Amino acid sequence: MTNKPARRKTHHIGEVVAETLIRTSGLSTIAFILLIFAFLAREGVPAFFEVKASVLFGTRWYPTEGFFGLWPLILGSILVTVGAAVLAVPTGLLAAVFVAEVSPRWLREIVKPVIEVLAGIPSVVLGFLGMLMLSPLVRQVFNAPTGLTAFSGSLVLAYMALPTIISVAEDALDSVPRAYRDAALALGATRWQTIWRVTVPAARSGILTAMMLGIGRAIGETMAVMMVTGNAARMPLTLDSLMRPVRTMTATIAAEMGEVAQGSTHFHVLFAVGIILFVITFLVNLAASLAIFQQARRAERLLS
Amino acid sequence: MQDAIGSRVPKIIIDHLTFSYRDGTEGLRDISLNIYPNEIMTLFGPAGGGKSTLLRAFNRLNDLVVGTRMSGRVLLDGPQGPEDLYAPGVDVTALRRRVGIVFAQPVALPMSIRQNVEYGSTLAGERDRVKLAQTVERSLVQAALWGEVKDRLNEPAIALSGGQLQRLCLARVLALEPEVILLDEPTSGLDPISTAKVEQSLQELKANYTIVIAPHNIQQAARVADHAAFFLQGQLIEEGLGKALFTSPRNKKTEDYVTGRFG
């Protein structure tokens, strides 16, 4: 029908190249997740063939004598993480409520950076201090044989999870619309009542996400836990195990990989522990992201 | 719905254009209209009538919205006759340099006044500093802004007032020497003096450009229109010579709107 106006040739090649690079990079994270799982599986799956199931699911972890029971490690991780969650979740929530709802503006500008500082402190530094300062304290206060216990681990882990919990929960509380608070106050509620009956429930999926992310962080922590929990691979079955040394999955890998012959059974079992960790954190993060997506969809419905 | 103006060639021909959005709402229903060069065509009517949608059909800005569908044709007159803007293979970026648009909210790009006006030209590949400087001056003169900013061209554009900013946006478009200038509620946020300045510029510009404006109130529509078209809920109700449409409309709905019985 007609002629086309002239195109600018010079720009097009560079643009096409740039856009292609960007589009391919867009899919690379999926590739990385698959790669990570693939390499873990490559070295870890042989463990399930080389070690009998009865041994793997046994209760003794003593690699030098061929005992590769995973339960002490799994339960050790669970114990320390649960302890950290019990300490960090309420504390984090309360602190987030303080920062988001109660504190005056000037105080917020001081508290928030300090919490960000905590987020930045490397775990090896916290483990170092925990070892030198916290565990003697724990030993004295609780009259325990040693200060390197599951409880010390939980304490340090709780501190490491706090910044995550506080900042995500605080964001969730901040995004509750002003109208909710104003409506409650207009009906005669005090600020305290408004917080607990209106604002916090409204932010509950974001708060839940905060807790899951914080717990996910705690499960995956390595160095601090390793330096503070004593690294004895026992089965923590009784309550006083809290005050005894314990071994987590992460610490096991970190501590033993350096002394392991490449390709040996021990080597493969350590990778298998890595697979377990990968799967656990994958599930926790899946749950957290589903909560985030659901919250976004709910917000869309509210606003439309 | 043609009006007898002789054998002038329209600049834009809209031929049975229907346009709908992803959720099914119809922006435009079977619109046929001619827009002639060197005139101001006013599209007026209550909100939701399709005026903005139609404007954006002229420079294919609707392409940015996902999931829209259209049927019918939009033809732009060029050196080789009318071209279908939606034909496959049309160079959309070149089209947007021929058909420029000024939005309701003036937007200062985060750069200096000079760089704002130059921006379109630099996008097109112009690098000659002398030519760029000439373009900047010409455009700002045409937009009646040169006097106020000629000594501070290198200051950030965000420092300008609302009225100055809108004239800057006009200068930005003029720098590309388009053939058609679209204006979507251009003075809705401006004071009467700035509004008058913009309307004055349009009267001077129409000698060299085709101007299509969708004003935000009917008074402006009546002031500037050489031709006018009344839109209601996506349909073209009536069109004709400007003064006639406002003083003695033929359609009852037009008359009701013009006299203020609804709005």
Added chain:
Amino acid sequence: MTRSRELVQRLGFAFLTLVTVVVVLPIVLVVGYIVVQGAPAISWEFLSQMPRGGMREGGILPAIVGTLWLTAGTAVFAVPLGVAMAIYLAEYASDNLLTRLVRLSIINLSGIPSVVYGLFGLGMFVLFLGFGSSILAGALTLAIMTLPVIISTSEEALRAVPQSFRTVSISLGGTKWQTISRIVLPQALPGILTGVILGLERAAGETAPILFTVAAFFLPRLPHSVFDQTMALPYHLFVISTQVPGMPVKIQYGTALVLLIFVLSMNLLAAGLRSYYRRRRQW
């Protein structure tokens, strides 16, 4: 009636304040304690000399240099890829299943334990690709670990640029890439930079990923190339505090302080950049 509610509120607020103090105070004490105990060890010799006497004397120069190498290497790999991904998510991706999968995988990458990254790095870079225990392997491992942080902060920075800029640019005849390269990306650069610094700060302080991929304890010389092993500050602190008998406490605290200063100054830099550019923003 109202007086008892007021009392409840007063007590409640006081309790919240107490909890927050319990959270915040130890942070200050921890940092303060390290400063106090570690400062005596800091001297120009400490920072610029090689260690002697089985690490018990002298300086920690190789650890500092190693950490700098690793941080730079992480930046080289993670920044281009991460920023490109952020541009993809913010400007090109449509809201479909694939995009949601990409976002899911980013969240998952950020949740993987650092020691699992170490295993991955060992399996893929050290063994499979044959780089051996090297700065290259360590930097690549750290880079993948740092990607999620860079991607999410960069995407946020890109989305913060007003949509009206893009519309105006397109309406003046710009292509999508011209709009991104001339307006969106430059405007988002401060936010991107902040995110990059925060990501690198985290990478600099990590121990587990470098345990099996690069770190060595006693290297009598500085690294020459990316294929060398190297010492690194976090690993150095770990070893001297847990595995070297008779290590002077002063040196341990000194090393911890150097690491802390390195990491926290990046924190400060990022925060400073953020507020500087917020003030100079033209929108």
